[in-house]
Amino acid sequence: MTANLTVATRAAVSINELTKVYGSGDTAVTALDRVSVDFARGHFTAIMGPSGSGKSTLMHCAAGLDTASRGSIRLGDEELTRLRDSALTRLRRDRIGFIFQAFNLLPTLTAAENIRLPMELAGRRPDPAWHDQIVGVLGLADRLAHRPAQLSGGQQQRVACARALLARPEVIFADEPTGNLDSHSSAEVLGFLRRSVRDLGQTIVMVTHDPVAASYADRVVLLSDGRLAGELTEPTTDTVLDALRRLGA
Ligand SMILES: Nc1ncnc2c1ncn2[C@@H]1O[C@H](COP(=O)(O)OP(=O)(O)OP(=O)(O)O)[C@@H](O)[C@H]1O
Numbered sequence: 001m002t003a004n005l006t007v008a009t010r011a012a013v014s015i016n017e018l019t020k021v022y023g024s025g026d027t028a029v030t031a032l033d034r035v036s037v038d039f040a041r042g043h044f045t046a047i048m049g050p051s052g053s054g055k056s057t058l059m060h061c062a063a064g065l066d067t068a069s070r071g072s073i074r075l076g077d078e079e080l081t082r083l084r085d086s087a088l089t090r091l092r093r094d095r096i097g098f099i100f101q102a103f104n105l106l107p108t109l110t111a112a113e114n115i116r117l118p119m120e121l122a123g124r125r126p127d128p129a130w131h132d133q134i135v136g137v138l139g140l141a142d143r144l145a146h147r148p149a150q151l152s153g154g155q156q157q158r159v160a161c162a163r164a165l166l167a168r169p170e171v172i173f174a175d176e177p178t179g180n181l182d183s184h185s186s187a188e189v190l191g192f193l194r195r196s197v198r199d200l201g202q203t204i205v206m207v208t209h210d211p212v213a214a215s216y217a218d219r220v221v222l223l224s225d226g227r228l229a230g231e232l233t234e235p236t237t238d239t240v241l242d243a244l245r246r247l248g249a
Contacts, residue, residue: 011038011074012171012203013062018071020057020226031057033226034071039171044197044204046214048240049223050249055207056175058223062205063096063173064088076170093122097164097172101179103156105148111159112144119167126166134162138192154185161192165202174206178213190216211240222247 020032032054039045039062047055060066062073064080073080075095083091098104105114115135119126135141138158148156157177164172174193178186194216196202206217214220220232220240224247232239 010040012041012076013039013205014072014074015039015058015062016072016074018058018061018073019069020054020061020066021069031226032061035223035226035228036071037221037228039203039205040219041203042197042201043219044194044217045206046217046220046235047205047207047223048209048211048214048220048244048249049229050244050247053223053229053247053249054226055223057226059173059175059205059207063098064092093118094167095170097167097169099157099160099164099172099174099177101176103148103153103160103180105156105159105163107148110145110147111140111151111155114148114159115144115162115166118163122167124167130168131166134165137195138162152185153181154188157181157185157189158192161189161196165196165200168202171203171205174204176208177206178208178210183212186210186213211237211244214240224248 015038016036018032018035019030022029022031035058047058049055057066061068068081075091078091080088106117109117116126135144138161140158140162143151143155151159178189181189190213193204197204208214215235215237217235218233220235222229222231222243229247230243232243
């Protein structure tokens with residue numbers, strides 16, 4: 001036990017009274033209105049809600065990609081709203097993983113190089129055993145020398161998952177990770193995200209429109225008009241569909 005052991009909190013991300021207003025005066029849009037929500041460590045949380053309800057804004061603020069107008073956002077023991085741009089950039093690089101709908105792989109790099117790139121930029125060495133485990137679980141071992149254009153959409157998203165997981169980030173934010181995939185590849189990627197939470201202890205927060213995708217999560221947080229509109233635990237496709245219908249989505 002070390003002297004500087006901090007009290008372990010269950011929340012990987014803790015959001016308190018978060019308000020986000022875009023623009024000002026007559027054209028101001030309140031995208032988030034005093035939203036308080038925690039994302040538990042080692043859990044898979046989906047954020048859902050009708051179009052324009054504030055899902056992307058919530059994720060972008062929580063990931064330090066956009067600034068809050070009011071309220072607080074904590075990643076572990078760090079208050080994001082107090083950080084300057086350079087510190088926020090470092091925090092994103094060192095402590096957060098991202099998976100985007102459009103994969104965002106660099107076309108000139110191989111899969112192996114794409115997977116390692118964020119850690120190399122951060123001057124960190126990947127753990128070889130961890131690297132091999134991730135590559136094995138994702139079924140990418142025989143695709144590592146391929147460039148993105150030589151891979152299917154599902155394979156590209158698996159490379160993006162490996163890239164996000166390699167640094168063992170405190171949280172992975174996934175923005176519509178299956179939005180560009182067919183149902184077979186979606187199931188593969190979602191199954192992997194689910195396993196990385198269950199077997200590897202990863203924390204994942206995912207924005208999705210898809211009730212099937214949300215059913216892979218431990219919990220669904222619902223937004224409506226920039227406000228929290230409820231949540232579901234142990235969601236199924238049917239309970240998610242019902243909840244969305246009630247919100248008029
Ligand atoms: N940069 C911006 N400038 C002005 N308004 C914005 C900006 N980004 C988002 N908004 C507005 O904030 C509200 C919430 O948008 P947001 O993109 O977070 O919703 P969403 O739930 O992710 O929507 P969708 O499901 O359609 O992607 C919307 O009314 C949107 O028009």
